[in-house]
Amino acid sequence: MSTSAIPTGTKWWSGGRSPFNIGYGKVMMWYFLISDTFTFGAFLISYGTIRFSANYWPDPNHIFNAFPGFGHQDLPLAFVSLMTFILIASSVTMVLAVHEGRHMNRKGVEKYMILTILGGLAFLGCQAWEWTHLITGEHKVLVDGALQTIGTTVSHNPWGPAVPHDVVAKLAVEAGEHVNTLGPVAFGGYFFGITGFHGFHVFSGVVVNIIMLIKTRLGHFDQRGHYEMIEKAGLYWHFVDLVWVFVFLCFYLI
């Protein structure tokens, strides 16, 4: 795309210039993001190992099927699709902010940074709702022959294999209600651990973006003569979006 102004046949390694042709701060941001990639990768792969080793794993479409305001309607994937599109949209506004920054357009950077921050906050709000719904949404579970009502936490999983209908009929349960056995405890730990770690990254990203917005408003980058800080914050923010793509894949889609 960018037909570079770099002369062909440049000797990158003969000194006097950066062989990567990129500012030090951006190089270090990239290398930090690689290390973070391996942290998230290790978490997700560990989740995969446990899931592959288990004879039974809960079906995400049964667990994540609620949407605020729609009560008990069965809407698998709906809410998490909304979260995904919010994050993609905020990634687009971020790349637009970077674009405005490269053209030294302060007003444009401010506008798109505000939109990006709003997107991040919307995503965090959605995640807070989803966690609350999972933890407080209680389900009937058959444990040692007795019924219990439990929510999904790091130590309890009500999403085990369904109890057969003829057995459910003998229990004092309202018609149409599902009764499960206990599911693998690891599910809650991995779900809350990984989405929590990702949510913390989103939160940090929002804080970084707010700082960048304030610095833009104060004119720091105009004084400095470049908006490279916006580019670094942008790299981090896109990384957060990138991780979500994989969290979405591993926890909700497959």
Add this chain to the structure above:
Amino acid sequence: MSTQHQSFSEVTLQPEHHGSTRRIWVVMGILSVITLIELLLGFGLARHWYGDPVVNYHLILFVKGVICILTLLKAYYIVSVFMHLGDEVKNFITTIIIPVMLFVWFIISFLWEGESWKNMKNTNAGSREYKTEQLQQATPAIQQHEKP
């Protein structure tokens, strides 16, 4: 005023995207379409293929594989266009790609390990026929309840 800022003597900044944002919107469109296809496949898994005796295990695995490949495609667009890695010089791209290649080994070996662990549990380390314990664990509880 020049649209290029020249702030580092050791770096030659490249003219960017002909000053247009068209490419960003195109990529946003691509990402949205891929996500919609993934969601359709996901709904297929949720609504039709799970628990359907006609549809076999291999089709489900195939659909999940397609979803994984689509996700990698999304990752490529985010990294290449949104993070501008595609605009950097080759030297730098290489230093990113090579460490990330470790994931090929990382994913294959650990998922293999999980599968092997399951086989070990279900065959008591190879000393008996393969049988799953999950339903057996659930059944005694139910029988206990039925006794009185």
